[in-house]
Amino acid sequence: MKDMQTTYDPREFEDRIYANWMKKGCFKAKIDPAKVPFTVMMPPPNITGRLHMGHAMDETMQDIVIRFKRMQGYSVLWQPGTDHASLATEHKIVEKMREEGITKEELGREEFLKRAWEWKEQYGGAIVEQLKKLGSSCDWSRLAFTMDERCSRAVREAFFRLYEKGLIYRGSRIINWCPDCKTALSDEEVIYSEDAGYFWYFKYPVEGSEEFITIATTRPETMLGDTAVAVHPADKRYSHLVGKTLILPLVGRKIPVVADDYVDPEFGTGAVKITPAHDPNDFNVGLRHNLPMIRIMADDGTINEQGGEFAGLDRYAARERIVQEMDKRKLLVKIEPHKHNVGHCHRCNATIEPIVSKQWFVKMAPLAKPAIDAVAKNKTKFTPDRFAKIYYNWLENIRDWCISRQLWWGHRIPVWYCDDCGAMTCAKEDITACPKCGSVHLHQDEDCLDTWFSSALWPFSTLGWPEETPEFKYFYPTDVLVTGYDIIPFWVMRMMFSGIRYTGKVPFRDVLIHGLVRDELGRKMSKSLGNGIDPLDIIERYGADSLRLSLITGVAPGNDTRFTEGKVESSRNFINKIWNASRFVLMNAKGVDVPKDLTGIKFAPADRWIISRLMATIREVTVALEKYDLGIAADKLTSFAWDDFCDWYIELSKSALYGDDLEKKRATLGVLMFVLTSLLKLLHPFAPFVTEEIYGYLPNREGMIIDADYPRYNSKLAYKSEAKAFEGVIELIKAVRAMKVSVNCPPSKKVHLYLMTDARRLFSVNKGAILRLAGASEIEFVENGAELGEKIVSQVTGAAQIFVPLGDLVNIEEERARLTKELARIEGEIARAEGKLANQNFVAKAPKKLVDDEYAKRDKYLEMKKKVEEQLKSIS
RNA sequence: GGGGGCAUAGCUCAGUUGGUUAGAGCGCACGCUUCACAUGCGUGAGGUCACAGGUUCAAGUCCUGUUGUCCCCACCA
Numbered sequence: 001m002k003d004m005q006t007t008y009d010p011r012e013f014e015d016r017i018y019a020n021w022m023k024k025g026c027f028k029a030k031i032d033p034a035k036v037p038f039t040v041m042m043p044p045p046n047i048t049g050r051l052h053m054g055h056a057m058d059e060t061m062q063d064i065v066i067r068f069k070r071m072q073g074y075s076v077l078w079q080p081g082t083d084h085a086s087l088a089t090e091h092k093i094v095e096k097m098r099e100e101g102i103t104k105e106e107l108g109r110e111e112f113l114k115r116a117w118e119w120k121e122q123y124g125g126a127i128v129e130q131l132k133k134l135g136s137s138c139d140w141s142r143l144a145f146t147m148d149e150r151c152s153r154a155v156r157e158a159f160f161r162l163y164e165k166g167l168i169y170r171g172s173r174i175i176n177w178c179p180d181c182k183t184a185l186s187d188e189e190v191i192y193s194e195d196a197g198y199f200w201y202f203k204y205p206v207e208g209s210e211e212f213i214t215i216a217t218t219r220p221e222t223m224l225g226d227t228a229v230a231v232h233p234a235d236k237r238y239s240h241l242v243g244k245t246l247i248l249p250l251v252g253r254k255i256p257v258v259a260d261d262y263v264d265p266e267f268g269t270g271a272v273k274i275t276p277a278h279d280p281n282d283f284n285v286g287l288r289h290n291l292p293m294i295r296i297m298a299d300d301g302t303i304n305e306q307g308g309e310f311a312g313l314d315r316y317a318a319r320e321r322i323v324q325e326m327d328k329r330k331l332l333v334k335i336e337p338h339k340h341n342v343g344h345c346h347r348c349n350a351t352i353e354p355i356v357s358k359q360w361f362v363k364m365a366p367l368a369k370p371a372i373d374a375v376a377k378n379k380t381k382f383t384p385d386r387f388a389k390i391y392y393n394w395l396e397n398i399r400d401w402c403i404s405r406q407l408w409w410g411h412r413i414p415v416w417y418c419d420d421c422g423a424m425t426c427a428k429e430d431i432t433a434c435p436k437c438g439s440v441h442l443h444q445d446e447d448c449l450d451t452w453f454s455s456a457l458w459p460f461s462t463l464g465w466p467e468e469t470p471e472f473k474y475f476y477p478t479d480v481l482v483t484g485y486d487i488i489p490f491w492v493m494r495m496m497f498s499g500i501r502y503t504g505k506v507p508f509r510d511v512l513i514h515g516l517v518r519d520e521l522g523r524k525m526s527k528s529l530g531n532g533i534d535p536l537d538i539i540e541r542y543g544a545d546s547l548r549l550s551l552i553t554g555v556a557p558g559n560d561t562r563f564t565e566g567k568v569e570s571s572r573n574f575i576n577k578i579w580n581a582s583r584f585v586l587m588n589a590k591g592v593d594v595p596k597d598l599t600g601i602k603f604a605p606a607d608r609w610i611i612s613r614l615m616a617t618i619r620e621v622t623v624a625l626e627k628y629d630l631g632i633a634a635d636k637l638t639s640f641a642w643d644d645f646c647d648w649y650i651e652l653s654k655s656a657l658y659g660d661d662l663e664k665k666r667a668t669l670g671v672l673m674f675v676l677t678s679l680l681k682l683l684h685p686f687a688p689f690v691t692e693e694i695y696g697y698l699p700n701r702e703g704m705i706i707d708a709d710y711p712r713y714n715s716k717l718a719y720k721s722e723a724k725a726f727e728g729v730i731e732l733i734k735a736v737r738a739m740k741v742s743v744n745c746p747p748s749k750k751v752h753l754y755l756m757t758d759a760r761r762l763f764s765v766n767k768g769a770i771l772r773l774a775g776a777s778e779i780e781f782v783e784n785g786a787e788l789g790e791k792i793v794s795q796v797t798g799a800a801q802i803f804v805p806l807g808d809l810v811n812i813e814e815e816r817a818r819l820t821k822e823l824a825r826i827e828g829e830i831a832r833a834e835g836k837l838a839n840q841n842f843v844a845k846a847p848k849k850l851v852d853d854e855y856a857k858r859d860k861y862l863e864m865k866k867k868v869e870e871q872l873k874s875i876s
Numbered sequence: 877g878g879g880g881g882c883a884u885a886g887c888u889c890a891g892u893u894g895g896u897u898a899g900a901g902c903g904c905a906c907g908c909u910u911c912a913c914a915u916g917c918g919u920g921a922g923g924u925c926a927c928a929g930g931u932u933c934a935a936g937u938c939c940u941g942u943u944g945u946c947c948c949c950a951c952c953a
Binding site: 008219262268275279282339387390489522553554559561570572574577579580588620627632638646650651654658740741744836842845846853 | 878896899900906908913920934946948952953
């Protein structure tokens with residue numbers, strides 16, 4: 001076999017590895033009754049979308065969980081798909097057509113949809129290809145689309161069921177209207193921002209009197225639809241006017257003055273113009289006082305025929321004209337600058353108009369309740385659990401969901417109206433005749449459903465529901481949903497109540513919530529700021545593995561994170577380290593008959609130590625992954641790989657590898673190979689490409705790492721006490737290194753070590769390693785180091801007292817100062833321990849192990865203190 | 877008005893059911909042509925865990941309050 005390239009170059013193998021996984025069908029979900037299923041539904045990206053850092057993080061987290069579970073032996077399904085994104089897509093297509101000078105009305109519904117499907121075929125796959133670059137191991141053969149036949153059937157079924165139970169109704173209510181997209185929006189699709197505006201103060205004359213009532217408005221044009229002025233019932237300033245009639249200026253309509261608690265007497269003038277058709281609060285006031293609702297605006301934001309002379313004007317032009325006219329009539333009192341919250345369309349940013357309109361709604365109260373209960377009863381668990389509160393907060397304050405959209409791209413509302421008898425019929429299959437009167441003169445509702453209506457069904461629509469398909473039975477309910485906290489109201493919530501309603505089961509057991517990926521300065525990445533970083537560009541330069549690692553290391557669940565190229569570099573450096581460590585092992589294994597496993601290997605202390613560390617790491621990483629603590633898992637892996645394995649064990653192994661004892665060399669290589677293989681497997685969910693690539697070079701591998709068993713903790717290999725003893729060797733080596741630095745002794749200068757110790761055997765056995773790593777020429781055991789003279793540096797460790805004669809490098813004064821400082825530190829430790837032990841409550845109430853540890857610690861430091869004191873005495 | 881987050885080293889952040897001497901990366905200082913890796917190795921400096929109380933044998937961690945900061949929702953005629 002070829003040797004590994006000397007440099008880590010992800011571009012050389014990532015695409016090849018991915019293609020091979022695909023070719024071998026590694027991602028395919030299989031219904032296997034012998035296995036436990038594990039299912040994740042990918043949040044379907046919009047077909048208009050381009051991969052951004054948010055996706056990259058979301059996908060990475062899912063892929064880590066999926067690969068981990070796959071290796072643990074579950075039968076995994078990671079269901080991918082895309083969302084038709086009704087409004088977003090239609091908006092894009094309309095924009096494109098605008099460039100060609102065509103409107104969708106000119107084109108007609110059918111032709112428009114033809115274009116939309118073409119558009120979907122052309123661009124809808126782009127994001128899918130981008131997801132592959134990340135290494136996502138989802139079952140692409142099951143790629144779903146919210147408007148494919150399966151999902152569309154589910155939508156029909158769901159609508160039909162709710163309709164039958166009266167949970168979907170059609171009614172005239174105030175809704176959010178986007179005059180630009182010309183459609184209704186749900187409350188969640190409106191984005192509010194503090195905008196600078198004005199307060200216009202208008203005088204409305206009281207009929208048959210010289211008196212006026214002054215109102216303030218931020219939207220003068222809506223006065224055309226005023227049907228009352230309201231004041232607070234207890235407001236003495238206006239009480240004499242309640243019940244009187246006003247003449248609405250410019251319009252001439254007679255409108256009443258009504259008293260209503262809704263009015264805040266402290267705000268503005270304490271008198272409010274009431275426009276029931278164009279404001280949600282006014283709408284309610286209108287209902288209470290039985291006021292007429294006069295809609296004065298057309299769908300495109302122009303004033304309609306109700307606006308008299310202003311009809312046809314755009315809303316803002318009308319505003320200007322009305323202010324002028326009022327001014328002319330001396331009815332304009334003043335204009336004040338005023339900041340207020342204005343709703344904007346989440347798609348096109350146009351200012352939303354609250355408008356009374358006939359739309360379809362889902363009655364939320366009966367759906368919300370079971371969704372709240374399911375989380376309260378822990379049937380679905382949020383990670384981190386604080387997001388459950390946010391979820392409750394949404395569902396407890398929820399209003400009915402406006403689901404109709406005046407769009408063409410989407411699921412058309414399955415309701416038909418009979419032109420003859422007027423009957424309204426909802427049907428799962430298209431109908432051609434009225435079931436009531438048999439008339440064939442029918443027309444289907446023109447509107448489409450909110451895109452989220454179909455997304456809400458995603459966990460089961462993709463599995464074939466309402467049919468009891470084998471995959472539905474096997475893979476549903478799903479195990480974990482991974483998504484950002486910003487999506488809870490749009491999607492998580494709606495999947496929850498939909499899943500419970502339609503399937504009787506919660507759609508997922510766990511919801512893993514992550515935060516936003518921000519830029520280096522902590523700002524949201526956005527198109528308008530131009531601060532977005534393209535994940536594909538990062539992959540191109542650093543590789544997907546580095547990107548993946550950088551998106552999860554040091555990130556706590558649910559928290560936002562800043563993306564910096566420095567983090568990617570760190571991850572790349574780490575992977576490079578793994579690459580080179582692997583290369584080291586493989587180079588040394590060349591031509592050697594490396595043991596296939598640990599059976600029969602005679603372990604050296606260092607071997608037991610690294611195996612012990614490996615076992616601890618396996619346990620920690622597994623526990624962390626099972627709790628979705630991906631950042632912690634990655635951190636444990638990194639420090640094991642870099643510190644324990646590379647910086648210590650590989651260095652320790654060199655004396656055996658470069659020595660003459662062939663059996664020892666074989667044994668060491670066996671351990672190296674075992675640990676490396678385990679490490680690669682542990683790392684595979686995080687860095688799938690490089691681990692698969694390296695795995696391919698391992699001599700004793702079987703199959704591919706993606707299908708390998710995840711390493712398991714083996715208590716027989718824990719070697720706890722042996723590992724602890726070996727820490728003494730490490731401590732010794734570190735101490736010697738530090739001693740050399742303290743006297744500016746060049747690291748390359750070999751020193752003669754004198755040790756006073758009870759653990760002679762430990763240090764003898766590991767002599768080779770100590771000499772190599774501490775930079776020593778010899779180890780000599782002595783009974784009394786003080787006899788070695790003054791030109792000496794000494795250091796006490798837990799297991800030994802070290803003496804290094806360094807001749808003229810030693811400055812007695814400095815050495816005395818160093819030892820004095822060391823003594824102070826030790827005395828501090830003793831004081832701390834004794835303080836604790838003097839506390840009777842601690843001794844009585846703390847766990848015995850802690851108390852014992854404290855005694856041991858005190859004794860250890862007392863011992864060290866004695867030695868340091870002796871040494872100080874000997875050089876003074 | 878309601879809800880939530882955050883405040884830990886110069887910077888960005890971890891800190892897993894309260895329990896050794898609070899960690900990492902980057903940065904910084906000193907040293908290293910050590911035969912896997914300078915995308916590296918060694919050694920180190922650097923923290924009143926925002927503040928004030930409380931619970932506890934024990935608090936970065938739990939509770940209350942304060943300050944600062946960010947986010948979400950509602951309201952804003």
